[in-house]
Amino acid sequence: MVDGWLPSHPVRMAKWAAALVSMFRKILIANRGEIAVRVIRACRELGIQSVAVYSDVDRASLHVRKADEAYPIGPSAAAESYLNIDKILDAARRSGADAIHPGYGFLSENSRFAHACATAGIKFIGPTAAAMELMGSKTRARQHMEQANIPFVPGTAHGLNSPEEAARVAEKIGYPVMLKAAAGGGGKGMRMVHGRDQLACALESAQSEAERAFGDGEVYLEKAIMNPRHIEMQILADEHGTTVYLGERECSIQRRHQKVLEESPSPFVDQDMRCRMGEVAVRVAQAAGYTNAGTIEFLVDQHKNFYFLEMNTRLQVEHPVTELTTGLDLVHLQIRIAAGEKLPFTQDEVCLRGHAIECRIYAEDPDNNFFPSPGKITLLLAPSGPGIRRDSGMYEGWTVPIEYDPLLAKLIGYGSDRKQAAARLVRALNEYFVGGIKTNISLFRRILNDEEFQQGRLDTGFLDRLLSRTRDQPRDDGAAEIAAIAAGLFSVLDPTTVVQTNGSFGALPGTAAAASNWKKTGRSEALH
Numbered sequence: 001m002v003d004g005w006l007p008s009h010p011v012r013m014a015k016w017a018a019a020l021v022s023m024f025r026k027i028l029i030a031n032r033g034e035i036a037v038r039v040i041r042a043c044r045e046l047g048i049q050s051v052a053v054y055s056d057v058d059r060a061s062l063h064v065r066k067a068d069e070a071y072p073i074g075p076s077a078a079a080e081s082y083l084n085i086d087k088i089l090d091a092a093r094r095s096g097a098d099a100i101h102p103g104y105g106f107l108s109e110n111s112r113f114a115h116a117c118a119t120a121g122i123k124f125i126g127p128t129a130a131a132m133e134l135m136g137s138k139t140r141a142r143q144h145m146e147q148a149n150i151p152f153v154p155g156t157a158h159g160l161n162s163p164e165e166a167a168r169v170a171e172k173i174g175y176p177v178m179l180k181a182a183a184g185g186g187g188k189g190m191r192m193v194h195g196r197d198q199l200a201c202a203l204e205s206a207q208s209e210a211e212r213a214f215g216d217g218e219v220y221l222e223k224a225i226m227n228p229r230h231i232e233m234q235i236l237a238d239e240h241g242t243t244v245y246l247g248e249r250e251c252s253i254q255r256r257h258q259k260v261l262e263e264s265p266s267p268f269v270d271q272d273m274r275c276r277m278g279e280v281a282v283r284v285a286q287a288a289g290y291t292n293a294g295t296i297e298f299l300v301d302q303h304k305n306f307y308f309l310e311m312n313t314r315l316q317v318e319h320p321v322t323e324l325t326t327g328l329d330l331v332h333l334q335i336r337i338a339a340g341e342k343l344p345f346t347q348d349e350v351c352l353r354g355h356a357i358e359c360r361i362y363a364e365d366p367d368n369n370f371f372p373s374p375g376k377i378t379l380l381l382a383p384s385g386p387g388i389r390r391d392s393g394m395y396e397g398w399t400v401p402i403e404y405d406p407l408l409a410k411l412i413g414y415g416s417d418r419k420q421a422a423a424r425l426v427r428a429l430n431e432y433f434v435g436g437i438k439t440n441i442s443l444f445r446r447i448l449n450d451e452e453f454q455q456g457r458l459d460t461g462f463l464d465r466l467l468s469r470t471r472d473q474p475r476d477d478g479a480a481e482i483a484a485i486a487a488g489l490f491s492v493l494d495p496t497t498v499v500q501t502n503g504s505f506g507a508l509p510g511t512a513a514a515a516s517n518w519k520k521t522g523r524s525e526a527l528h
């Protein structure tokens, strides 16, 4: 019953075990890929039956194979399957599931879904529909938090009605300012404005972009923080009024608002700052009446000032780095909280140990502007070993579909300090081989070898700077690459054939013959 290396008190553990009587019998996972597999694993460990749902193109996906049962929910288009509330609730009813875990993405932050689950008498493993709705609007959340002494970026807590109003506020707080969609997130409807002359035009385009993207054109204004860091705080809240924070995650390494590498702890955050950020995060969650796992995002400036940005009302992709540094299992705890249990530890008992770094392995081509690279995985050599965790949704022979997010797997390095975590990660990345499709694995070697990264000098511009540095370097004419391909081909071709074609490439006596047949076959497979 121990969830990690928290001190285990006999009395508390006995209560914990007794509470299991009211635990769910069967959980439906309304998701796919690595996160569905992650939740299935937690269910299995807790003795709970798991139910997968799948779209047409996902019928042979890993989550379908790993779950106890699986239900088809329709065509490949997400809108007709993973985003279809009726179909998912229908599968839940047919399977007799008493709870639904939404994972991340898809319906995970849809308050109508949470509401529909409650109406159907199925427990949604996450916050209430009301808490999700409050956090869905940045301006509403901001108004709601005004009493709770939360540090916000200076700006407005309501939508702008005119360019004149925007200009008055901008004049007061000083340019540059940021225009943001109230319903936004992910940078949609966001504009940086450097002066009065750009303001009216930017406001109009931000409003129409927000209207198109979210069906809500409300746009508000904040002072722009230059070269900020993105640091977020994990919280857990039970349904009995206890909220704790579990340390931060440094998420500044992003490309086009897509996180690429995350770590915990942040190299920028000291114990005092962590404590202050954690207390703010707990206040935000409590002011929202929040329950279950959640994340408070902060923008952090160069002077270590931090500002509440938004709250993510779901389990996040990068939750493993927090699991490794706290020793807690966040999915176990989500399920137990949803089942009505009290948190089995206090804030004082949470102890952070070591360092964890996560790489998001995507099916995309780093040499072609990170374009998606779907297709069949012909060969898969997966790393493991000391300090390595791999959460993966792929297997050899599986075809990566084009229809969904291209996240294939997460590779997490853990060590007693940042240097050891990074070294283990580099070692594991070099062991990783995914044949048949392109992946971004090579990008992580570049990041981890970068001097600024190694010094922990990160901000949200880090990755763009790294990528433009290498892009500007003169490329060779391809001769080295051609030579490498030729060498690879010759090394796996039958030496007798090679001699017939060109005697000069004949194998030296004893070397080719001595080479292991296993090695040869492996290389040959990899070249297909």
Ligand code: MV4
Residues within 6 Å of the ligand: 153, 178, 185, 186, 187, 190, 222, 223, 224, 225, 226, 228, 229, 230, 252, 254, 257, 299, 309, 460
């Ligand atoms: C900002 C900002 C600077 N100043 N707000 C981008 C996504 C959205 N959730 C918040 N974002 C930002 N808000 C102020 N007042 C800079 C960003 C930003 C950013 C934030 C987090 C991670 C990556 C980012 C990349 C570009 C801009």
